[in-house]
Amino acid sequence: MTKIVLAGFLGMLLVAFVSARTWTDKKGRKIEAEYLSQTKGAVRLKLKNGKEVSVPFSNLSRADLNFLIEAEIASAEKENDKEPGDGEMEKKGSDGNKGGGIVIEVADPAWDRPVLREAILEVPIEVQEEKRGEFLYFSSANFRIVADGRMSSKGVLTILEVCELTKTYCESLPFGLSNRFKPVDGKYEIRAVGEKDEWIKMGRPEGNRSSFNPNDGQLEICLELFGLSSAGRGGETATRNLAGQMILHVSRCMLPEVYERNFMDWFTEGFPNLMNMAVYEKGKLDFTNVAEETKDLLMGKGSGRTPIFKKKIEMPKMSDLITQSVGGIAEEEGRRQFLAQSVLVMTYLTFLEDGGKATGLRQGLRYAHDFQKNQPKTIRYKDQEDLERQKAELKRLRDEMDDTAIAMMFRKRPWKEAEEDIAKLWKEKGLELIFPGAKNE
Template sequence: MRCFGCLLGFLLLAGICRAGEEMRTWTDAQGRKIEARMSGLDGDQVLLELKDGRKIPYPLAKLSADDAHFARHFESASASDEVAEQVINFDSEWPDRIKFGKDPEISIVSEDADRKKFIYESSNYRYHCDVRLSNSVVRGFALMFEATHLFCRSLPLALDGGKKTDGKLEIRLFEQYDEYIAAGGMQGSAGVFIGGRALVLVPLDSLGVRKVGSGYMLDRDKSSKTLPHELTHQLTPRPYFAKGSMGWFTEGIAEYVAVTPYRSGAFSVRGNHKDIIDYTTAYGSKNTGGRALGENIQIDDLKKFMLQDYGDFLQYPQINYGCSLLITYYFLQMDGDGDAKRIKSFLKALRAGKTDEDAIAVLLDGRSYEQLGEEISKAWGKRGISLTFGAR
């Protein structure tokens, strides 16, 4: 394994970079930088393509937190999608409430105590765990996974992504947090979507699963906004991760799903704007977590915000995630006649291959960025939030 410093030295000798807009600066945990293109993930390593086309594996754990997060959410352009199912539902009604009321159909695929490999399945998911879990525990947390799946599929935004293996979306569960980190989890996180592997990693504690005696029990009152957020990423189709959408929309829609009130297999969609305001401006409903941006929010000009590189987006996660939620909600519920018409056209354009400013032009629909910014500011001003665009 080459060290990052060796890679840096090699790049200085590598000559002119091959053409490609994906070439970016990567920083390791010690602050050292190189220019390389990401070509994919291989287990817990990112494959960096150097200027001469050579590919070098580098451990995710040794990257800076921002670049490791970027890598985990990156989907290789050469990766093939085995789409879960096609749900082109732009003409459907916006849901008021989503409840998964069916049997999640829990089954035991295999239990191998010697190898610490235990595999369980529900209707749409396969859970790989390193400890044995009872049927009741799996059934308890599977309800949240299946309800999130139903919620995303029910939104009239054609969230029909997700790569299935033998008919199931893949989840890996870890008893020990350090094992979760070693597998690619992000320090301090409650779960993460690994885009290159179409996989969600989750520490059991995030699900409310804890060891009691020789077995495990589920705390049904423990909630986590992180998990619906990451599951939404898993269900987001690849075209929506294009430049012009990746960042403000991909994180905005994941935040939208995560912040919508959830309890016992049901998401209460109608009236979730109050929860969105509480989450963005303060610490969420009942202090369950939020971005705490206050009621006077100022960010860069709208064009720069919507078109920024995802790596730049991650530099300021609190304000960028919070504002992405506000802007996404505006397009879903406030723009025009409140029918999400323009954002649906935007998503259709992404699916048709448009990206960057060509795709954003569909969303602008004849408006300038300045005019759109004024409309967003006015709409949120009526809800008690001063959201302005300009130099911070």
């Protein structure tokens, strides 16, 4: 992780771009202003009348945030090229903190953004339809449905909207997420199979309503198995289930490989299932009441829901939860409970901990992200013995990174203390979590 020693003052002063540019807020309002600097959570601008203003990152458009990231990179590169001198920033060398300055992390808008509670499509989706051979293609800005027959406009819009919203929301989070779908002709494809018989002919299990193949990066869904007609028409529950499945798959594809490789199912399955707690409305994903939605789901409140727990929720030790694999749980009920417990922990880390700032989670993920970024792309070795030695060392470093990143997610507290805080904050939301050895057990 890049660190810089600042002598005499706190904060990160970035290179000023002397030329003015147009800045746009989330409501589409525009101003001409000169970029001055950015600090944690805000950018400082100089208006045409000479007045200086501070604008939170949360108010800026995606284009503005991308500009700030580029400004951050340019500034860091310039500082790294400097020779240390009086009053200048110095890179931390092997002799540690020169001159008694304070070591801080380089600010980065991508990691300092707030955890938003909603995603809204800035403009309505425009669906492009075309026929190629026996298939119909329905496309939005980033996704394409490949259907084996005519689909209702509602079914098409639901799938494309939810996919676009999930991608947009995940990219807005300060967690280093990025899309790992493999595009085909510039779009991420979803194969929609209308009838169950055709789904089975394709070799897909009848018990699975959807399938994602990481090799070709294509998501497949069977409309009939969702309770929809072959054209995608159906009731509210079926449509909601379809939307939820889209959220699950798209958010899974937003997890970088380093997260999937180093964190167990409590995270890699807990995060997509947390995303599925959003309330989907036309053109909007709403996480405002995500804790309430999670509670209702676990307790079976709502149409068509089966309770996963009764009044109290028995939790495993956190040290056990983070090492558990859902595939290692034999009973279906046990798997459902494990996923629910994982969602509870992920909701805590994302929306409850530290007043909803997700401080620990973003620090841990950034540590893992930076670790991966600094790893060599190839291993150079003299012989097989040297190769095995280097591979073993790399595994050791990754294991250490895993432990360190998870410790940072939970603010480096003892597990018992973290469990108490999880239980306390969920109790405030109306859920009683019981960890082994807890006072209220």
